Amino acid sequence: xxxxxxxxxxxxxxxxxxxxxxxxxxxxxxxxxxxxxxxxxxxxxxxxxxxxxxxxxxxxxxxxxxxxxxxxxxxxxxxxxxxxxxxxxxxxxxxxxxxxxxxxxxxxxxxxxxxxxxxxxxxxxxxxxxxxxxxxxxxxxxxxxxxxxxxxxxxxxxxxxxxxxxxxxxxxxxxxxxxxxxxxxxxxxxxxxxxxxxxxxxxxxxxxxxxxxxxxxxxxxxxxxxxxxxxxxxxxxxxxxxxxxxxxxxxxxxxxxxxxxxxxxxxxxxxxxxxxxxxxxxxxxxxxxxxxxxxxxxxxxxxxxxxxxxxxxxxxxxxxxxxxxxxxxxxxxxxxxxxxxxxxxxxxxxxxxxxxxxxxxxxxxxxxxxxxxxxxxxxxxxxxxxxxxxxxxxxxxxxxxxxxxxxxxxxxxxxxxxxxxxxxxxxxxxxxxxxxxx
Amino acid sequence: xxxxxxxxxxxxxxxxxxxxxxxxxxxxxxxxxxxxxxxxxxxxxxxxxxxxxxxxxxxxxxxxxxxxxxxxxxxxxxxxxxxxxxxxxxxxxxxxxxxxxxxxxxxxxxxxxxxxxxxxxxxxxxxxxxxxxxxxxxxxxxxxxxxxxxxxxxxxxxxxxxxxxxxxxxxxxxxxxxxxxxxxxxxxxxxxxxxxxxxxxxxxxxxxxxxxxxxxxxxxxxxxxxxxxxxxxxxxxxxxxxxxxxxxxxxxxxxxxxxxxxxxxxxxxxxxxxxxxxxxxxxxxxxxxxxxxxx
Numbered sequence: 181x182x183x184x185x186x187x188x189x190x191x192x193x194x195x196x197x198x199x200x201x202x203x204x205x206x207x208x209x210x211x212x213x214x215x216x217x218x219x220x221x222x223x224x225x226x227x228x229x230x231x232x233x234x235x236x237x238x239x240x241x242x243x244x245x246x247x248x249x250x251x252x253x254x255x256x257x258x259x260x261x262x263x264x265x266x267x268x269x270x271x272x273x274x275x276x277x278x279x280x281x282x283x284x285x286x287x288x289x290x291x292x293x294x295x296x297x298x299x300x301x302x303x304x305x306x307x308x309x310x311x312x313x314x315x316x317x318x319x320x321x322x323x324x325x326x327x328x329x330x331x332x333x334x335x336x337x338x339x340x341x342x343x344x345x346x347x348x349x350x351x352x353x354x355x356x357x358x359x360x361x362x363x364x365x366x367x368x369x370x371x372x373x374x375x376x377x378x379x380x381x382x383x384x385x386x387x388x389x390x391x392x393x394x395x396x397x398x399x400x401x402x403x404x405x406x407x408x409x410x411x412x413x414x415x416x417x418x419x420x421x422x423x424x425x426x427x428x429x430x431x432x433x434x435x436x437x438x439x440x441x442x443x444x445x446x447x448x449x450x451x452x453x454x455x456x457x458x459x460x461x462x463x464x465x466x467x468x469x470x471x472x473x474x475x476x477x478x479x480x481x482x483x484x485x486x487x488x489x490x491x492x493x494x495x496x497x498x499x500x501x502x503x504x505x506x507x508x509x510x511x512x513x514x515x516x517x518x519x520x521x522x523x524x525x526x527x528x529x530x531x532x533x534x535x536x537x538x539x540x541x542x543x544x545x546x547x548x549x550x551x552x553x554x555x556x557x558x559x560x561x562x563x564x565x566x567x568x569x570x571x572x573x574x575x576x577x578x579x580x581x582x583x584x585x586x587x588x589x590x591x592x593x594x595x596x597x598x599x600x601x602x603x604x605x606x607x608x609x610x611x612x613x614x615x616x617x618x
Numbered sequence: 619x620x621x622x623x624x625x626x627x628x629x630x631x632x633x634x635x636x637x638x639x640x641x642x643x644x645x646x647x648x649x650x651x652x653x654x655x656x657x658x659x660x661x662x663x664x665x666x667x668x669x670x671x672x673x674x675x676x677x678x679x680x681x682x683x684x685x686x687x688x689x690x691x692x693x694x695x696x697x698x699x700x701x702x703x704x705x706x707x708x709x710x711x712x713x714x715x716x717x718x719x720x721x722x723x724x725x726x727x728x729x730x731x732x733x734x735x736x737x738x739x740x741x742x743x744x745x746x747x748x749x750x751x752x753x754x755x756x757x758x759x760x761x762x763x764x765x766x767x768x769x770x771x772x773x774x775x776x777x778x779x780x781x782x783x784x785x786x787x788x789x790x791x792x793x794x795x796x797x798x799x800x801x802x803x804x805x806x807x808x809x810x811x812x813x814x815x816x817x818x819x820x821x822x823x824x825x826x827x828x829x830x831x832x833x834x835x836x837x838x839x840x841x842x843x844x845x846x847x848x849x850x851x852x853x854x855x856x857x858x859x860x861x862x863x864x865x866x867x868x869x870x871x872x873x874x875x876x877x878x879x880x881x882x883x884x885x886x887x888x889x890x891x892x893x894x895x896x897x898x899x900x901x902x903x904x905x906x907x908x909x910x911x912x913x
Contacts, residue, residue, distance in 0.1 A: 257878055264663050282662060376861050430751040433772035433862035438751060447752070585662070589880045596863045 211522040212243045213513070216259065217273035218505070221250035222440075224459015225326070225539050227470070232538075236529050242522050248273075251456075252378065252436075253592070263288050263510075270513035271523050276312040276322040276506050277581030284316040289508045291319040299524050305533050310503060310546035315582070322506025323531045327544035328455045329501035329575065330381055331568060334484045338449040342366035347486050349497050349571055353389060353417070356489035360426045363449050370426040372448035378436040379418070379595040381452040384500055384578050385488045386414035392493035393574040399583055401617070403610040415591060415598050415605035422599035432596040440464075444483075452488055455501075455543045458561050481560050485568050501575040503546055507531060542566045544575075587616035649894070655887040663883050677888040686860070687889070690867040691896075697782060697849060697868060698900070701842040704786035706835065709793035714823055716794075717801045727798060730791035738788065742855025745784040749856075772857070777866045781853050788852065789845065793838045800834035801827060836908035843904045847897050850874070869893050 219229030226248075233244050247269065249255045256279050262268045263283040274280060283289055292311070295302045303311070303323045311320045334346055342363040347356060360370035373382055388396050390410035400408035421427065428439055428448060440457075442448040444464040451457070461483050467474040490496035507530060513523040529535065536545050542558070542565040555563060580588065590603075590611035597603040657674045658667035671677060681687055716726045733741065748755045749771040757768050771780045804827065812822050850870045859875055860867035867875065873893060877886030 253879065257881070261663050261878070264665060282665075286665075376863075429768070430770045430772065432774070433770055433777065434751055442752060445752075586881045593859055593864075593879070596861075600863065602863070 214245045214269040215271045216269045217248040218251035220248040222460035223456045278584035290514045306546045324503040324506040324546045326540040327503045332488045333451040337482045351489040353491045369448040372439040372443035372451040374434045374436045374439045376432040376596045386417045389491035393576045411609045412605045419599045497573040502577045587612045660883040690872040694869045698846040700782045701846040705789045706838045713797035730794045738851035742852045833910045839908045
């Protein structure tokens, strides 16, 4: 009996050792990359990213631990904090403006020049002139995929009900305010925006309406100079719209998701947002958000996209946009002999000539040989976006990308205090500039 | 082995040392460093200080003049009141009622305790849906009852109540179970003797249950007050960044906001010092008020 037991135990030991060997053998050569991007949530490319990651994993045998999240202030804070606490990902798709300054200053990401010294073909399909230089040292770090634009989405059903024409290339802010009043009188909310949560788009365009494409990217030296006064005037414009009752009732207490739902459900007429929202609106028109075949085309047809009404030296057709994000490879991955090649291969795959057009769609890219866009595959809102973009007179980057961190607090988190009159626009701008110049 | 093992104290220190070292490294050292940080200028989380603030006490001046600190302190004190009355008070009433129930005590115990096992973040998301402005559960119910306009339960005037109700609800079961245990420890002989002497239900509660629950109630009150100082996740999930208008900040959420969102790390450290001082003062006061009795 004892002998039989000993044999059984020995046999099971040999079997478990053999199976462990199998696991080791299978695992040999495969690398797990930690990747974080903004291709998540309502981002129109969230599904494209998932598909691309699956394809890359299948092709290489590697795995990806994906910690992508919706692009907002919390995401930026998380990424910056991860770098500062030493738990950064191996590859990240992140902003190339001032938001990246802290980890570039700390030398925690690898420049394109350094990568190309070892991998000469890295990002060779990109037009280097379109890859944004770091604000820290002028080097290039982030390989872009798709550009972005910010514009005004419109629920045409509400406009028809209120007897209002869709704003166009010649619409001024005065015309827009008159339209908003008509929409309000018809019983709808004119503007879908959660000022207490995501005031970013209105912040940017309200300032842009008091600057120009040539001057917009200058952060004021002082609240009293011309640029500083332009910022104050922008904040006061938002307060005027708030005082007129053009934002939702819960604009100070609700979230961006709530006000976006108001827009898609036919309760609010206008929404300023980014090009990624084209996909978000299409998803909201699907019975299954994961399955594009369930798209309700009749519902989607009721949405349109147009220019944000202009003012002063900014024409309505002058848009905020550009190539504001890209793929970084971190120092941590670069120094890991197992991960270095995998990280380079991952970024090369994601920024290949084949994949970039899938992500870029109706936006710009930095490809040297950008293929012709096949609009036959587009939904109606994507086609409308292409039409709108054909009339754009200039694309200017967002000044908030240069104005990072705690200096934003007084006018972003503090927007409810500004519009409700608890803090003056001038004081809020001054507080932000003081923090910026500190 | 002789009885000397019980007289020698040195081995005791050997066994106490690891726990002491752990606390020294992970509690007392960070605590001292936090005080030091509150006087320094720290540009961002995870980076070293660039030097002392000018003047070195500037964060403390800011703290005493920051109106949001006043709001957070006021809200925290309200939260303490709510936990004492809403959590311990309701738990006491429920416990007294269930104690008088003949059948199904276990079911009540499980039902009331259940919210404790759900994570506060999940509860926050759940209550977000309940209090949602458009298509939220409560507004839909009111609409069904004929309400014409939607109510913004998270508006400045209602936000505090909307935030405190779920916090209160979540912990009632915790104190309920403690009080039920206390009630079970009271001998049935006392109730029987009182009944023979002609005492009614209310008199039994007033003259037997409540006096003999005194020490348990003191323990619950101390736990409730110290717990209220630590409430964080549910309020943050429902009202991130003190929304709306920074009116729902508690001391803990405001410290987190300054450190992680506004990236004002040294000021966040100053607020952490305030929380510790507040905790020590309140613990002292509570221990004096709710002093346990020897029977």
